[in-house]
Amino acid sequence: MIKSLRRKFIAVAMSSVFLVLAGIIGTINVISFANVNNTANERLSYISENGGELQTMQPRGNGNFEDMTPPDGEDIQPPDINEEQQNKEFKTKFKNLSEETPFDTRYFTVTVDENGNAVSVNTGSIAAITEEEAQNYAEELAGSGKTGGFYGDSYKYTTIETDEGTMYIFLDCSRELSTFSSFLSASVLMSVAGLMLVFVLVVILSNTALRPVAESYEKQKQFITDAGHELKTPLTIIDANTEIIEMDYGESEWTESIRHQVKRLAELTQNLVFLSKMEEETTALNNTDFSISDAVYDTAQPFEAVAKSNGKELKIDIEESLSFHGDEYSIRRLVSLLLDNAMKYSKDGSRIEISLRQNGKNKILTVKNDVDACEIGSLDKWFERFYRADASRNSKTGGSGIGLSTAKAIVQAHKGKIHAESKDGKTVVFTATL
DSSP states (O other), X not given: OHHHHXXXXXHHHHHHHHHHHHXXXXXXXXXXXXXXXXXXXXXXXXXXXXXXXXXXEEEOTXXXXXXXXXXXXXXXXXXXXXXXXXXXXXXXXXXXXXXXXXXXXXXXXXXXXXXXXXXXXXXXXXXXXXXXXXXXXXXXXXXXXXXXXXXXXXXXXXXXXXXXXXXXXXXXXXXXXXXXXXXXXXXXXXXXXXXHHHHHHHXXXXXXXXXXXXXXXXXXXHHHHHHHHHHHHHHHHHHHHHHHHHHHHOOOHHHHHXXXXXXXXXXXXXXXXXXXXXXXXXXXXXXXXXXXXXXXXXXXXXXXXXXXXXXXXXXXXEOTTOEEEEEHHHHHHHHHHHHHHHHHHSOTTOEEEEEEEEETTEEEEEEEEEOSOOXXXXXXXXXXXXXXXXXXXXXXXXXXXXXXXHHHHHHHHTTOEXXXXXXXXXXXXXXXXX
């Protein structure tokens, strides 16, 4: 149990760290790419507004920028807007542009006609591409009908309409994308290295963190074991004294009640000790190869008479000649616990079914019974120690609340899984995979 708790602790800790790191690294890289994209869009927008040309800018007296060579030698702003307002609007719209922008921006333009054929090419602001390559890029995009986005690994493009046709403006973003890619790779590698370091630290420190829990659990198991052994003697004496009283004075409802309660307490003590031993990860099972078909049938068959005496029916469906490597005594006890639970809590006049099937390498043991009412869906909480779905019914049936816990411990000791569910709220199915 402690190893299982430790694994869960490590899994939860690492999942939390992973989610936090993924969130941080993801957010940073998304923001970084958004900045690259926004800057590229601003440059393309400015080039588009100037008809496919990137005008040279110089600082004004107030620290903003203007074109040195406005188109057609005219001011690009309407005469009714003053210079200060013009600068403000320019800076708001193109906040990522500076006086260095014309000198560090690499772009080219290609104009295509309505048939998608290139009619003019301008590669004067870039040296990494030929006119033929630029023409091929534009004609390919014209055929696809796309008007904007990224092209290849280096370029972002947009389109504008001119007198000659559609102009494709390609902006070289290779530098920015390379920087982004390098940062992304470095951040991912650092995150992985950080996760590995945290994993090592969590594994080392988890023993210290869980030591108080482990010590408490060990004391609890030791107490159960010691109490179980200590209770055997007084229970034996009470049973013997009751027998002597019956010999002297005869049987009565009082002596019968004493015997019944002694038997119930003895079974509870035995189950607690057995459960404690099964939950010990160091407990060695007496594993052998045996016929699980025979073991399940031999254990289930006596319950037919019990079911009949209680007005119920037990159907046994066992696949023959199935062998299993495990503790035969524990498997028989598992079958007995599941059937005893079904007998106690199934409604009057109902049918109880037990089946055993081979599924690949696994053996599937199923016990099904009808109930008056229960929750729909998973009922795995029933395997919790001392859990009672209905306290009044448990008191009538004499349930101790640890039978299903013991069944779960047996299955887990054999590296299997057990599950309980109800699909309609009226039928409960217990499935043990061994």
